[in-house]
Amino acid sequence: MAGADLLSGEIVFSPDDPDAAGHFNRMLREFYRQNRRPMPWRVNLSPYRVLVSEMMLQQTQVSRVTQKFPGFIAVFPDFQTLGVASLEDILRSWQGLGYNRRAKYLQAIARTVTDKWNGELPDDPAVLETLPGIGKATAGSIVTFTWNYPLVFIETNVRRVFLYHFFPGKDPVPDREIYPVIERMLDRSNPREWYYAVMDYGAFLSGRVSNPNRRSSHYAVQSPFGGSDRQVRGGIIRMLLSHGPMPREDLVRRCGTDETRSGDILSRMINEGILKDNSSIISFVEV
DNA sequence: ATCCAGTCCG
DNA sequence: CGGACTGGAT
Numbered sequence: 001m002a003g004a005d006l007l008s009g010e011i012v013f014s015p016d017d018p019d020a021a022g023h024f025n026r027m028l029r030e031f032y033r034q035n036r037r038p039m040p041w042r043v044n045l046s047p048y049r050v051l052v053s054e055m056m057l058q059q060t061q062v063s064r065v066t067q068k069f070p071g072f073i074a075v076f077p078d079f080q081t082l083g084v085a086s087l088e089d090i091l092r093s094w095q096g097l098g099y100n101r102r103a104k105y106l107q108a109i110a111r112t113v114t115d116k117w118n119g120e121l122p123d124d125p126a127v128l129e130t131l132p133g134i135g136k137a138t139a140g141s142i143v144t145f146t147w148n149y150p151l152v153f154i155e156t157n158v159r160r161v162f163l164y165h166f167f168p169g170k171d172p173v174p175d176r177e178i179y180p181v182i183e184r185m186l187d188r189s190n191p192r193e194w195y196y197a198v199m200d201y202g203a204f205l206s207g208r209v210s211n212p213n214r215r216s217s218h219y220a221v222q223s224p225f226g227g228s229d230r231q232v233r234g235g236i237i238r239m240l241l242s243h244g245p246m247p248r249e250d251l252v253r254r255c256g257t258d259e260t261r262s263g264d265i266l267s268r269m270i271n272e273g274i275l276k277d278n279s280s281i282i283s284f285v286e287v
Numbered sequence: 288a289t290c291c292a293g294t295c296c297g
Numbered sequence: 298c299g300g301a302c303t304g305g306a307t
Binding site: 059060061063064096097098099100101102207220222223225228229230231233234237268 | 299300301302303304305306307
Binding site: 053054056057058059060061062063064065099101102105132133134135136137138141153155156157158195199202203206207211213221222224 | 288289290291292293294295
């Protein structure tokens with residue numbers, strides 16, 4: 001079934017229909033056969049590569065991660081290398097992905113894996129969730145994609161597909177109602193490929209139908225980027241990466257916003273452990 | 288304007 | 298629970 005055929009009319013599946021799983025998965029398989037998206041982290045599967053890709057993919061488009069992932073892996077090929085790298089070097093390779101805290105988390109995770117777990121990433125999602133920057137969705141993704149275990153997790157593409165086909169018109173829908181439906185539909189013979197397919201289909205749906213995720217209980221509109229604290233933070237990171245350590249005064253003045261505000265933002269970044277202040281010289285944290 | 292393989296903090 | 302966190306493509 002070509003992608004366009006899927007949109008000729010909204011196909012509604014009833015979660016209670018005993019044949020729903022068969023029908024849904026037949027449709028999904030046919031879509032996937034013709035529309036699968038090749039991605040660097042779907043080949044050469046290793047716990048490290050999957051972890052890095054999943055951290056990068058949080059709130060970040062596939063197209064952007066596709067551009068950054070190979071270079072990052074080339075510079076930091078394994079847990080060991082990433083663990084001993086400086087945050088500055090990691091952020092340099094991270095630039096353009098945004099949400100810099102994730103890079104900090106990733107470094108902390110690499111250190112835990114090498115220092116405490118003998119270089120092995122656990123295959124237990126509950127253990128993974130104790131790591132910084134890893135919640136339910138990322139833990140489920142990592143374990144399913146690395147080890148092909150049949151876990152149930154929800155991220156934006158999965159949510160979109162299930163809202164579209166199983167909860168048409170219902171508003172709002174909490175994830176708690178979606179989990180059992182996924183549980184019933186999940187192809188336990190190959191969960192990895194099944195999630196690949198659902199996610200590719202969800203991405204395909206994006207933009208072609210009015211976003212079903214707006215009917216999720218967990219949907220929130222985000223504030224505009226222009227003029228936001230996030231934009232100022234991005235500027236600070238960029239400035240420090242190009243100039244090296246800078247006096248606090250200079251940095252705050254060159255943020256392009258009033259100095260009280262930029263000072264507050266800077267303090268927050270220091271609190272988060274991204275930057276440090278040594279007698280009013282601002283730089284990235286070390287070791 | 289909208290939204291992207293979410294998580295954390297208060 | 299609400300809000301913060303990135304930056305770019307469309």
